[in-house]
Amino acid sequence: MTLMTLSNNDYINSLVERWGSYSNSTNVAWLNQLRSEALHCVNKLRMPTTHMEAWRFTDLSSLAKLSFPEALLFPRDQLSELARFFLSESESEYRLVFIDGHYVAELSQIDSSEKIIQGNLSSLILSHNQIISSHLGKLAEFQDDLFTALNTAFIQDCACVILPRNVSIARPIHLLFISTQSETTSYPRCLVVAESGSHATIIEDYVATNENVYVTHSVAEFFLADSAKINHYRIQRDSNQAFHIANHVVSLSASSYYAGVNITFGAQISRFSQRIELGGEGAECSIEGFTLITGQQLADTHTFIDHMKPQGKSRQIHKCIADGSAHGVFNGAVMVRPHAQQTDSAQMSRSLLLTDKARIDAKPQLEIFADNVKCSHGATVGQLNKEEIFYLRSRGISESVARNLLTYAFGGEVIEHIAVPSLKAQLEETVLLRTQIA
Amino acid sequence: MSALLQNLVNQPYKHGFVTEIESDIAPKGLNEEIIRMISAKKNEPDWLLSFRLRAYEKWLSMTEPQWQNVKYPKIDFQDISYYSAPKPKKKLASMDEVDPELLRTFEKLGVPLHERAALAGVAVDVIFDSVSVATTFKEKLAEVGIIFCSISEAVQNYPELVQKYLGSVVPVGDNFYAALNSAVFTDGSFCYIPEGVKCPMDLSTYFRINTEGSGQFERTLIIAENGASVSYLEGCTAPRFDTNQLHAAVVELVALDNAEIKYSTVQNWYAGDEKGIGGIYNFVTKRGLAKGINSRISWTQVETGSAITWKYPSCILRGENSVGEFYSVAVTNNYQQADTGTKMIHIGKNTRSTIVSKGISAGHSNSSYRGLVRIAPTAENARNYSQCDSMLIGDQCGANTFPYIQVHNNTAVVEHEASTSKIGEDQLFYFAQRGIGAEEAVSMIINGFCKEVFQQLPMEFAVEATKLLSFKLEGSVG
Numbered sequence: 001m002t003l004m005t006l007s008n009n010d011y012i013n014s015l016v017e018r019w020g021s022y023s024n025s026t027n028v029a030w031l032n033q034l035r036s037e038a039l040h041c042v043n044k045l046r047m048p049t050t051h052m053e054a055w056r057f058t059d060l061s062s063l064a065k066l067s068f069p070e071a072l073l074f075p076r077d078q079l080s081e082l083a084r085f086f087l088s089e090s091e092s093e094y095r096l097v098f099i100d101g102h103y104v105a106e107l108s109q110i111d112s113s114e115k116i117i118q119g120n121l122s123s124l125i126l127s128h129n130q131i132i133s134s135h136l137g138k139l140a141e142f143q144d145d146l147f148t149a150l151n152t153a154f155i156q157d158c159a160c161v162i163l164p165r166n167v168s169i170a171r172p173i174h175l176l177f178i179s180t181q182s183e184t185t186s187y188p189r190c191l192v193v194a195e196s197g198s199h200a201t202i203i204e205d206y207v208a209t210n211e212n213v214y215v216t217h218s219v220a221e222f223f224l225a226d227s228a229k230i231n232h233y234r235i236q237r238d239s240n241q242a243f244h245i246a247n248h249v250v251s252l253s254a255s256s257y258y259a260g261v262n263i264t265f266g267a268q269i270s271r272f273s274q275r276i277e278l279g280g281e282g283a284e285c286s287i288e289g290f291t292l293i294t295g296q297q298l299a300d301t302h303t304f305i306d307h308m309k310p311q312g313k314s315r316q317i318h319k320c321i322a323d324g325s326a327h328g329v330f331n332g333a334v335m336v337r338p339h340a341q342q343t344d345s346a347q348m349s350r351s352l353l354l355t356d357k358a359r360i361d362a363k364p365q366l367e368i369f370a371d372n373v374k375c376s377h378g379a380t381v382g383q384l385n386k387e388e389i390f391y392l393r394s395r396g397i398s399e400s401v402a403r404n405l406l407t408y409a410f411g412g413e414v415i416e417h418i419a420v421p422s423l424k425a426q427l428e429e430t431v432l433l434r435t436q437i438a
Numbered sequence: 439m440s441a442l443l444q445n446l447v448n449q450p451y452k453h454g455f456v457t458e459i460e461s462d463i464a465p466k467g468l469n470e471e472i473i474r475m476i477s478a479k480k481n482e483p484d485w486l487l488s489f490r491l492r493a494y495e496k497w498l499s500m501t502e503p504q505w506q507n508v509k510y511p512k513i514d515f516q517d518i519s520y521y522s523a524p525k526p527k528k529k530l531a532s533m534d535e536v537d538p539e540l541l542r543t544f545e546k547l548g549v550p551l552h553e554r555a556a557l558a559g560v561a562v563d564v565i566f567d568s569v570s571v572a573t574t575f576k577e578k579l580a581e582v583g584i585i586f587c588s589i590s591e592a593v594q595n596y597p598e599l600v601q602k603y604l605g606s607v608v609p610v611g612d613n614f615y616a617a618l619n620s621a622v623f624t625d626g627s628f629c630y631i632p633e634g635v636k637c638p639m640d641l642s643t644y645f646r647i648n649t650e651g652s653g654q655f656e657r658t659l660i661i662a663e664n665g666a667s668v669s670y671l672e673g674c675t676a677p678r679f680d681t682n683q684l685h686a687a688v689v690e691l692v693a694l695d696n697a698e699i700k701y702s703t704v705q706n707w708y709a710g711d712e713k714g715i716g717g718i719y720n721f722v723t724k725r726g727l728a729k730g731i732n733s734r735i736s737w738t739q740v741e742t743g744s745a746i747t748w749k750y751p752s753c754i755l756r757g758e759n760s761v762g763e764f765y766s767v768a769v770t771n772n773y774q775q776a777d778t779g780t781k782m783i784h785i786g787k788n789t790r791s792t793i794v795s796k797g798i799s800a801g802h803s804n805s806s807y808r809g810l811v812r813i814a815p816t817a818e819n820a821r822n823y824s825q826c827d828s829m830l831i832g833d834q835c836g837a838n839t840f841p842y843i844q845v846h847n848n849t850a851v852v853e854h855e856a857s858t859s860k861i862g863e864d865q866l867f868y869f870a871q872r873g874i875g876a877e878e879a880v881s882m883i884i885n886g887f888c889k890e891v892f893q894q895l896p897m898e899f900a901v902e903a904t905k906l907l908s909f910k911l912e913g914s915v916g
Binding site for chain 2: 053338339341351353354355356358359360361362363364365366367368369370371372373374375376377378379380381382383
């Protein structure tokens with residue numbers, strides 16, 4: 001125990017040691033203030049252990065040994081190689097590209113003619129100081145969360161998207177985070193402020209150039225004002241050696257709508273924590289998750305849907321396919337606060353175990369403090385349905401093809417809902433490829 | 439909507455009387471001396487004393503669990519009297535010699551003791567502040583070889599059985615309260631069903647906490663040998679005091695090959711008054727080990743009382759094809775808190791478990807279902823189905839579900855479903871249309887809601903449970 005605590009603190013300390021070189025790198029007082037407050041918390045907090053309920057199944061002791069420095073700038077002459085990560089609708093997409101956590105203007109595609117405000121933090125912080133300072137770090141609380149505190153302490157580059165009133169953007173906004181260097185730590189950050197009545201599609205995409213070991217501590221904050229509508233596709237396809245620890249917080253005002261799809265393919269240990277606050281009357285969210293893991297991968301999804309005001313509606317489906325010796329963890333909490341009457345919430349978690357080494361820990365959780373509500377949740381864990389396989393076989397399809405087909409269909413349901421054709425095609429291909437083994 | 443249901447809920451506690459009986463009470467506090475004293479008073483063999491001391495040592499190294507979803511002021515374990523027994527006057531030869539005051543108490547409780555027991559066909563082992571006062575039907579049961587007596591008697595008469603099984607399902611250091619119980623338990627029931635015997639009648643114990651400021655630490659041990667079966671009923675009440683009383687029991691069930699144990703509880707401890715003052719803290723460890731092949735353990739509970747209920751009757755399904763079942767109704771009102779559920783640990787092949795949990799919250803109360811379904815890597819073709827439904831009455835109460843599902847075998851099928859609902863205006867309107875008043879309507883709706891569980895109860899318990907529920911919720915809808 002003592003040993004563990006020691007090495008845990010070593011991890012934090014060695015990251016913090018590097019903080020000094022960033023402490024004066026901005027000349028914006030509030031940002032410096034925010035970062036040093038976060039650093040203060042980092043110093044107080046400890047690395048989570050499996051003795052903590054929220055981390056019971058996710059053992060970070062292997063991460064604790066890897067306190068990697070931040071990455072160097074990517075060589076500018078090799079940038080063109082990275083264009084392969086752009087979507088094929090690249091002509092029509094807005095794009096902000098970050099390589100190993102650093103913003104790369106050369107690859108980004110910002111159209112300043114339209115009304116949307118987007119860019120890296122450094123380019124917007126002076127022109128939009130008011131709106132950024134009143135949102136950045138306001139949702140992702142870091143007082144008790146080590147990794148959010150770390151990210152906040154290290155904020156340097158940040159993808160900012162501000163949608164003014166009633167602006168509706170048809171072209172997807174692609175926030176692309178590329179990892180290229182081994183043994184580095186990066187702190188990706190996103191801020192989305194959707195003013196009332198605005199509408200956009202945001203793709204938050206984590207990719208890697210090769211099978212490196214690296215650590216990503218990411219934080220994203222989404223603010224949706226009254227009647228705003230955001231479609232959010234979060235794709236985590238990091239290297240299978242990587243560590244990915246992410247925190248995403250969404251705040252919903254009255255009648256706003258958030259539709260999120262979260263796909264997890266990569267990382268040896270990944271943790272995605274999501275908190276959705278339905279803070280206005282009639283707010284609505286729909287979140288879908290799909291995790292496909294194999295080998296020794298561990299993917300942990302923690303979601304918390306907080307119904308704070310009446311007439312909220314939430315829909316959630318989480319699917320997980322665990323192959324090899326993979327370990328899937330799902331913890332989905334739904335809270336209905338007192339007076340959040342007429343809440344309508346439904347949650348479903350379905351997991352598929354493909355081998356006898358794979359393992360699933362699921363914990364759906366309902367906490368209800370209002371009486372006029374409709375809430376349900378369900379969870380299933382199992383293998384492919386024998387009758388379904390038999391049915392396909394009776395149609396002349398071989399057992400292995402039948403299995404592949406059914407496995408693919410299990411995950412395909414979530415991917416179906418991605419409305420960006422090229423992204424959907426890419427993901428379908430990955431799932432197809434991964435489910436064709438054996 | 440509320441005036442009527444309010445009255446329903448606010449029905450005064452009917453069992454809140456204190457029996458004036460001289461008790462033999464140990465001084466408050468817990469130390470090795472007290473444990474040695476309890477052991478000496480009960481004339482226990484050395485192995486049991488060392489069992490108690492081992493548990494006490496474990497307990498000292500443990501801290502009170504904090505994870506449960508209940509709030510209460512810290513318990514001062516040195517402010518509790520760990521032994522309270524009615525003063526023995528003389529050896530009792532027949533039921534007629536039992537203190538008439540005591541018998542009157544049970545009459546008030548409606549316990550079918552004495553002649554009434556014969557009519558009801560129930561053998562009752564009465565536990566009154568930790569010491570078993572009288573055991574009925576013992577002889578009749580003895581004819582078929584069934585041992586049904588208090589655990590202190592069993593320690594004296596069947597030490598090898600007790601030694602073999604005591605602590606085999608719930609080890610002394612299992613958890614904080616189980617360790618405490620193992621150290622200081624004063625009495626409880628012991629039941630042994632020999633090979634191939636089907637118990638001819640339902641066995642029953644009645645627990646009652648009488649002395650203010652005393653904890654009740656009873657210990658129940660039930661063993662069903664190969665091919666045996668038994669249905670066991672437990673009922674609980676306590677008088678009304680302003681102070682909180684601690685009840686930390688341990689129940690162990692062992693089912694061998696093809697054996698079947700059905701354990702039913704109706705718990706109606708004093709729940710505190712409408713402001714949440716007083717009431718029992720019910721921190722209980724109940725666990726059944728389905729050890730043999732084709733064995734079956736079934737828990738049915740109706741939880742209406744206690745200021746705080748905190749218990750998880752569990753099944754360890756070790757034998758192949760063994761079956762675990764859990765049926766529960768938990769009703770909370772006023773400031774009651776309940777954190778209850780079950781654990782189904784699948785170890786053997788083809789093991790099956792069913793969980794049906796119904797929670798009803800009213801007033802300012804808070805009820806949580808917390809359950810664990812674990813499929814071990816060895817549990818080929820294990821199957822679990824869980825369903826937990828909650829009903830909320832009023833907007834000041836809360837209902838939570840915390841199901842843990844851990845699957846380590848891909849041939850397992852695990853399903854969990856939960857829903858929350860309320861008694862709707864339109865439902866009441868529908869009843870009114872048919873000429874049925876609100877109170878009766880609520881009672882019918884609730885009975886319908888709990889039907890799946892009540893069906894599992896033995897007849898007389900089902901009747902009691904239904905009545906209890908309507909008392910409990912009287913006036914909380916209107």
